Amino acid sequence: MQKRKLGNSDLEVSALGLGCMGMSFSYGAPQDDNEMIALMHKAVDLGINFFDTAEVYGPWINEELVGKALSPIRDKVVIATKFGFNCVPNGAPGTQTLNSKPEHIKQVAEASLKRLNIDAIDLFYQHRVDPDVPIEEVAGAVKDLIAAGKVRHFGMSEAGAQTIRRAHAVQPVAALQSEYSLWWRKPELEIIPLLEELGIGLVAYSPLGKGFLTGAMSTDTTFASTDFRSKLPRFTPEAMAANQAFVDLLATIAKQKNATTAQIALAWLLAQKPWIVPIPGTTKLHRLEENVGAASVDLTADDLKQIETAAASIKPEGDRYPEAIEKMTGL
Numbered sequence: 001m002q003k004r005k006l007g008n009s010d011l012e013v014s015a016l017g018l019g020c021m022g023m024s025f026s027y028g029a030p031q032d033d034n035e036m037i038a039l040m041h042k043a044v045d046l047g048i049n050f051f052d053t054a055e056v057y058g059p060w061i062n063e064e065l066v067g068k069a070l071s072p073i074r075d076k077v078v079i080a081t082k083f084g085f086n087c088v089p090n091g092a093p094g095t096q097t098l099n100s101k102p103e104h105i106k107q108v109a110e111a112s113l114k115r116l117n118i119d120a121i122d123l124f125y126q127h128r129v130d131p132d133v134p135i136e137e138v139a140g141a142v143k144d145l146i147a148a149g150k151v152r153h154f155g156m157s158e159a160g161a162q163t164i165r166r167a168h169a170v171q172p173v174a175a176l177q178s179e180y181s182l183w184w185r186k187p188e189l190e191i192i193p194l195l196e197e198l199g200i201g202l203v204a205y206s207p208l209g210k211g212f213l214t215g216a217m218s219t220d221t222t223f224a225s226t227d228f229r230s231k232l233p234r235f236t237p238e239a240m241a242a243n244q245a246f247v248d249l250l251a252t253i254a255k256q257k258n259a260t261t262a263q264i265a266l267a268w269l270l271a272q273k274p275w276i277v278p279i280p281g282t283t284k285l286h287r288l289e290e291n292v293g294a295a296s297v298d299l300t301a302d303d304l305k306q307i308e309t310a311a312a313s314i315k316p317e318g319d320r321y322p323e324a325i326e327k328m329t330g331l
């Protein structure tokens, strides 16, 4: 698989990464460890070298799983994790409180290194901006960790433009990880131009719209109460019925390109900027192979224009997050 550089940093990763969250968290019960380890190894065989986890996924068990899978092949992979919460055992998504105090960041880094069983974190993101801690102090703490050799690159997630600018002035930010896909395009307004100006890469999370944009769901799809999507306004039957227009559009292009709907959703992101790296998540081998295939789908200028024109007349239905969680983002 081709590699991409995250902005002006020297961090080069596969054009598609693998989001590991759903293996342990957010989308129902944790998956079998051995199967997930085999899946991560298969991803490496297929050319993926960029893996995404976070302290809060589980909490803790997802980092442990990623460490178990990847520490034996450390030299072949780039491991990204995240800090920024007071984690409590079994805390559901959206229930953990923010904490980016410098001393906490440093403690989390040490604990993440242990769980991941590695000597340095390749990319350490602030998961959400903490309004109680000036961002300069956060960037300063990560700068100290980089100087100590415990972290290689600084990242942020869902931060607003001014916060990114201020942090970048203290410690260059290699990548912003934010949601981006055909049905969530808010980063195009202010964030993507800023990243281009500052030379910061964009790691696109939920690039398949949490599974919806693949066409694998319908209004009959129900979610277990442990599945975070059961709490998201964008996944009510009414919203899914309205948002089916996005899936239909992607499916039309997929047919023309002899590709799948999921592949077009990812190829569209890859075509936006050469420094955008989507990190689709899956727990299934056949879907991993399918998603990897997206890196070989070339969308022409005409394809992109067709998508743009059709997408302009579709209005996404339903908020992506409940209000309290959306408030934690800087958009």
Ligand SMILES: NC(=O)c1ccc[n+]([C@@H]2O[C@H](COP(=O)([O-])OP(=O)(O)OC[C@H]3O[C@@H](n4cnc5c(N)ncnc54)[C@H](OP(=O)(O)O)[C@@H]3O)[C@@H](O)[C@H]2O)c1
Pocket (backbone or CB within 6 Å): 018, 019, 020, 021, 022, 027, 052, 053, 127, 157, 158, 177, 178, 204, 205, 206, 207, 208, 209, 210, 211, 212, 214, 216, 262, 279, 280, 281, 282, 283, 284, 287, 288, 290, 291
């Ligand atoms: N920074 C943040 O705040 C933040 C927030 C959310 C996520 N993330 C990161 O981003 C990663 C990806 O995001 P995400 O998991 O939310 O959403 P996503 O990648 O858009 O979608 C994942 C969902 O799609 C399904 N799926 C994957 N490939 C498929 C295919 N080819 N056909 C049909 N269904 C498919 C998966 O189910 P199966 O497992 O059954 O295949 C899973 O339910 C996460 O793993 C996490 O690392 C970060």
